[in-house]
Amino acid sequence: MSDRIEPARAPSGTHDVLWPESARWEALLAHFASVVESAGYGLAHTPIFEDARVFRRGIGEGSEVVGKEMYEFEDRGGRSLALRPEGTASLVRAYVQHRPTLPWKAWYATPAFRYERPQAGRYRQHHQLGVEALGPADPDLDVEVISLADDFYRSLGLRRFKLRINSMGDGSCRPGYLALLTDHLVARREELCVEHAGRVDANPLRALDCKRDECRSVTGGAPHFIDHLCGECRGAFDRVLAGLDALGVAWVIDHRLVRGFDYYTRTCFEFGSDALDSAQNGIGGGGRYDGLVEMLGGPSTPGIGFGLGIERILLACDAEGVFPVAPPPLDAYIIDVTGGDAARDLSALLRRAGLRVEQAFDGRSMKSQLKSADRSGARLALIVGSDELEQDAVTVRTMRGVGEQVQVPRADVVAAVRQTVGSTDPIRKEHL
RNA sequence: GUGGCCGUAGCUCAGUUGGUUAGAGCGCCGGGUUGUGAUCCCGGAGGUCGCGGGUUCGAGUCCCGUCGGCCACCCCA
Numbered sequence: 001m002s003d004r005i006e007p008a009r010a011p012s013g014t015h016d017v018l019w020p021e022s023a024r025w026e027a028l029l030a031h032f033a034s035v036v037e038s039a040g041y042g043l044a045h046t047p048i049f050e051d052a053r054v055f056r057r058g059i060g061e062g063s064e065v066v067g068k069e070m071y072e073f074e075d076r077g078g079r080s081l082a083l084r085p086e087g088t089a090s091l092v093r094a095y096v097q098h099r100p101t102l103p104w105k106a107w108y109a110t111p112a113f114r115y116e117r118p119q120a121g122r123y124r125q126h127h128q129l130g131v132e133a134l135g136p137a138d139p140d141l142d143v144e145v146i147s148l149a150d151d152f153y154r155s156l157g158l159r160r161f162k163l164r165i166n167s168m169g170d171g172s173c174r175p176g177y178l179a180l181l182t183d184h185l186v187a188r189r190e191e192l193c194v195e196h197a198g199r200v201d202a203n204p205l206r207a208l209d210c211k212r213d214e215c216r217s218v219t220g221g222a223p224h225f226i227d228h229l230c231g232e233c234r235g236a237f238d239r240v241l242a243g244l245d246a247l248g249v250a251w252v253i254d255h256r257l258v259r260g261f262d263y264y265t266r267t268c269f270e271f272g273s274d275a276l277d278s279a280q281n282g283i284g285g286g287g288r289y290d291g292l293v294e295m296l297g298g299p300s301t302p303g304i305g306f307g308l309g310i311e312r313i314l315l316a317c318d319a320e321g322v323f324p325v326a327p328p329p330l331d332a333y334i335i336d337v338t339g340g341d342a343a344r345d346l347s348a349l350l351r352r353a354g355l356r357v358e359q360a361f362d363g364r365s366m367k368s369q370l371k372s373a374d375r376s377g378a379r380l381a382l383i384v385g386s387d388e389l390e391q392d393a394v395t396v397r398t399m400r401g402v403g404e405q406v407q408v409p410r411a412d413v414v415a416a417v418r419q420t421v422g423s424t425d426p427i428r429k430e431h432l
Numbered sequence: 433g434u435g436g437c438c439g440u441a442g443c444u445c446a447g448u449u450g451g452u453u454a455g456a457g458c459g460c461c462g463g464g465u466u467g468u469g470a471u472c473c474c475g476g477a478g479g480u481c482g483c484g485g486g487u488u489c490g491a492g493u494c495c496c497g498u499c500g501g502c503c504a505c506c507c508c509a
Contacts, residue, residue: 064507126509260508282509309509337467370469385467401470
């Protein structure tokens with residue numbers, strides 16, 4: 001058949017999250033919400049596309065993400081829009097637009113889009129959890145934000161991860177450091193890798209985190225940013241480290257850590273998983289961005305935040321063997337071999353009583369319906385056959401390998417099920 | 433975007449130097465008498481061998497292209 005239809009498939013670098021994996025995502029979200037809401041962060045939803053300038057101005061024209069990875073398009077009205085490549089710029093745009101009272105603390109969960117060559121742990125649509133805190137320049141806020149990420153990872157059971165931290169200075173000390181760094185790199189330009197030899201003048205920071213040996217040997221001797229911070233930046237950095245120590249959050253200074261977005265100032269950090277045997281082992285990162293609000297047309301307002309990658313966190317969980325999928329079980333599965341009326345009506349009755357109930361369709365045999373009941377993971381099978389119909393009763397059978405059963409009057413079914421599975425609403429309790 | 437590896441049933445894979453109707457395990461569906469799952473036994477359905485072209489008497493097996501996945505780079509979550 002030449003006219004057969006190619007099976008439809010998701011675009012390259014995207015993926016579906018189906019049951020039961022989706023239950024794990026839900027649980028992940030719930031963990032995150034509980035951690036950050038305990039610190040006063042409120043959920044914010046913003047559009048997944050923005051005027052492309054929001055990202056250009058914030059993240060930076062020269063950055064890889066904006067320069068070659070952004071999903072940018074023109075809408076029917078000729079506006080230049082872009083799918084968000086990360087969360088911070090959007091949230092800061094929302095702040096600039098609505099000007100909620102400071103301090104403003106928000107969290108989000110969102111897809112993020114980057115046109116990259118896909119790989120495990122690197123997708124064209126991935127998903128991030130994050131927080132943004134605007135207002136205070138207080139380094140204790142940095143400590144709060146960083147420790148929230150640390151708490152969240154731990155709440156999932158993750159242990160084999162590391163926090164790397166550095167400072168990128170501010171307007172008063174960064175130019176001086178960049179000059180020093182540029183001098184160092186230019187003096188040994190020939191030794192750098194081909195990628196960076198030509199670009200040191202334009203963006204000296206990029207060469208710092210290059211992984212190639214040529215660059216490494218040169219940048220190994222490069223001046224460290226934290227040795228050239230101004231007094232204020234240095235004091236803030238020390239306060240952050242002391243705060244992390246006080247809260248028991250382990251850190252290691254990484255002099256090469258310079259994040260790829262232009263808006264970062266002072267504190268910057270990344271969390272990497274030691275359990276992930278891959279180049280995609282970064283499970284989260286963030287930093288302070290004291291100039292970003294201004295870049296988007298708002299009043300000078302300090303801010304700090306982080307973004308964590310859901311897919312990579314889940315990969316890390318798999319690698320560490322923690323945070324297993326635990327979908328909430330059904331309370332009952334209804335088996336009806338009398339034509340279906342009982343299954344239909346009983347299901348609705350029980351659901352309206354707050355129970356989780358499924359039924360079989362298509363009038364299959366009792367054996368096959370019980371099989372489905374078994375696979376569904378339901379705690380009980382409620383059986384309605386001709387005997388039960390005659391006596392206006394229901395047989396309640398315990399599942400999961402037990403196999404004991406008792407007949408109860410139909411009027412008592414809800415009570416009988418409740419008695420076995422517990423009276424309170426069991427929804428989403430078990431896997432949290 | 434650059435370089436490399438891979439692509440066989442829903443899933444994990446086997447398919448000999450290219451040679452008759454492409455296999456297994458798991459899963460799925462059905463059956464093992466008169467209403468009973470999870471164990472056991474039996475049977476069944478299900479494959480455009482990613483897709484397109486080429487070489488050949490003949491291709492799942494070779495070649496090219498393409499799509500997709502994976503690995504490294506790049507970048508980042």
